[in-house]
Amino acid sequence: MRAATGLWRWRHNPLCRTTDLVEAWVAMTAALLLCLAVPLAGWAVGASANESLQRAVRAQQQERVPTVARVVRPAETAETGEAGATGRRTAETAGEQRLRPAVVAAWTAPDGTERTGTVTTAREHADPGDHFPLWTDRTGRAVTPPMHPGTARAHALVAGLTVALLAGFLVESTRRVVVHRLLRRRYARLDRAWAQVGPDWGRTGTGS
Template sequence: MRPARRRTLRARLWRFRRSPLRRVSDVVEAWLLLTAWVVGVLGGAIAGVLAAVEADQGFEEERSGRREVVAVLLENARDTVPGHADVSRASATVQWTASDGRTHTGRTTVAAHTHAGTQVRVWTNARGDLVSQPPAESDAVMRSSFVGVGVAAVAAGVVWGCARTARALLNRRRMRQWALEWERVDIRRGGRTA
């Protein structure tokens, strides 16, 4: 290690060395910062990984609980567009048979040029109700990654905020002690120093 780096490292670790100028609050602050870094980095990473795994399991349950079924369009999709505006998608009524044999009717979005009687694919839940298409596996992995990164950032931010608050309280305490020490020095000298 080069001498310049060694001096920099020694300067940064002054709170851990013995010194007549070191106060108890300096030692507390040093341990507080060290703990905050460890908890912020490791705790944030662990929280992020756990959140990502939990989100991925939720997306997997969502994908496994939905089924794609064939439905029949009951009306022309173009007829449902108000004023026959030029759109590519329209909401239309469809009918499908659930896995339990019951017939269901609902509304879904289809291509605007689709005619009545056309078979379209829709997604249903375990009860046979219409639901949106579940995210693809790659989308679910990306979403769970975003959740994990977000949770890690929030966890690290909370730790950082708590450490900053504790440092501010320690600084306030040190300023009060310093003011008291100046008063003692001033009284010993018999007058005001300012």
Template sequence: MRQSGTVGFWRWRRNPLKRRSDVVEAWVLLIVAVLMLCGLPLAGVLAGLHVDDELQHQREERQRTTAVLAEDARAWQAGRYARYQATVRWKASDGTEHTAVADVGPESRAGSTTSIWTDGKGELTGEPPTEAQAASAAALAGVLTMGGAGALVLGAHWVVRLSLDRHRAVALDQEWARVGPQWGTRHA
């Protein structure tokens, strides 16, 4: 009768039937377990922190700026959710004049003002994400990174196991070709 505590670790015990491929498989399994338990959460946290830092940088860099419409608003996308755009002009914090096409209200007329968002260079950009949006994006990035890395680790483990199984099958065929003829033919 076997001891139940050592059944799961049979590849690590001394055994005359243990093959080199069994040892390789045991090490690969240990590496996969460590990566799944420690590496994936770490990768997820690091990805989330990176995204959070980037979005924090956007919130700090972007600023609301007042721009003057150079033309009347025109429908950019017709239909139920119509969007209106117009050419707008504004001065950046360094004094340079900028012109771009921006989303505006449907009743906006030339000469009126509108609020736009600019980046650190004074260029037109989108509204920065809120704290809640940044937290959601960071969490999503962490979860997706963990999922993707987990799929890569499990895929690599599957490829290694497939390779080891093929190697063992070839070794068994070679050994059977050597030993099989010594057994002779059996008659019923």
């Protein structure tokens, strides 16, 4: 930022080098991008993602119907299959089964027909005869609840912030690469200048 603020002062400074001006312009451009373009990119992506997700929410709300299911009996745990696979499956799903036990339940489809199937519940204990809320599609098949509009907004916000962070990282990385190359060019010129005057440095009559 000091290079950017001193840009106009350096323009008429006889000691100002071309690389100094380039570095100042690079710093100013990076600052403008970080303050304007990066937030705008994050907002644009977040707004677009939110619009798409909200459309998906409205579609899910139209396609999915709430109903009430009745527990018929606890679902039987599959005991067939290879022992190793069964052991891994049991270890991976034990926690989920405790939180969302699977039961055989009965519910009424939107067309009025009775349906029965194995579903999961959010109840800690699901005894036969208990009732719990369930979502189905228009055909009566059990489905997950529709996404909440607040959840969609949260996902869109995360997407926008992620894009803004990535864009800011890209701008800053580009600035550092350009400045690094300018420094290398500056040092190379100093080395060449020193190689020309170095052998005569301090000698009488050389103008030093």
